[in-house]
Amino acid sequence: MRLIKSTIHPAINDLSANSFTRKATRAIVLNGENILLLYTKRYHDYSLPGGGIDEGESKIEGLIRELKEETGAHNVTNIREFGLYEEYRPWYKADFDIVHMLSYCFVCDIDDELLEPELEMHELDNGMHPEWVNIHQAIAHNEQTIASSDKKGMSIERETYLLKLIEQELL
Template sequence: MRLLKKTIHKDIENIEGRIYERIAARGIVLKGSKILLLYTKRYNDYSFPGGGVDPHEDLITGLKRELSEETGATNVEVIQEYGIFDEYRPSYYDDSDLIHMTSYFYVCKIDEKLGNSNLEDYEIANGMSTIWIDIHEAIRHNKEVIANKEDSMGLSIERETFVLELVAKELVK
């Protein structure tokens, strides 16, 4: 799978110490210029559905589980591999200094009608909801949040916006 981008967060001086490895699978689901995303009220941003792959899962199994849990998607079918976003960022875990997050993005097809999502408690507390939105509107919104350096801004918004822009350029007609 191609490398989309490799980043090191600006607050990280070197890649040393105790590193927590996190593997994530994320879905790109398009319907014309509309894209299936998650809006998170706490961070005021749009992001791709998907997340951490459990130790016993392969990437595709984890992706299908995450899409189903977060959006209620059914009959998830992977159409193609899209790319990898590789990043080092500050850790919020007590037993690590850094997080090495490797996100695998896949273009997917799902059934038209979404079922019920099964969000985790922290996702509910953060105000996460599923939305079909014009991809250009999601990009504009996220870029505005970045430009305004909103206090609520999360660490993932730059990754998500970079991939959204790439998807808009390469996959949206």
């Protein structure tokens, strides 16, 4: 899979610090200029559906599971690689200083009808829900959040970069 981008968070000065790797998938589902995204009220941002790959699970199995859990999408077909986004980010829990985040991005198709999502409690607490959004509006929204919000999460830069690349390469 092609490497889209590799980033190191500005708060990290030493990559030899105690770290772990987290592998995740991200789904790119388009319908014209509309894209299936997750809106998170807590961070006031849009992100691609996806999440951590479970132990013993392939990237594709993780993609399909996460897409179903977060959006209710089913009958995932025509899966193709888009690229890998690599990040080194601070980790704020005991045992590690850095998380090496690998986000494997795939383009895919789904059935038109979304079933009920199976969101985790912390996702519900953060006000997360799936939404079809015009990609240009999602990019503008995230850029506004980056520029003016103190609520933004660490992933918004990745998500906005990916949305712009999707816009450039797939529309």
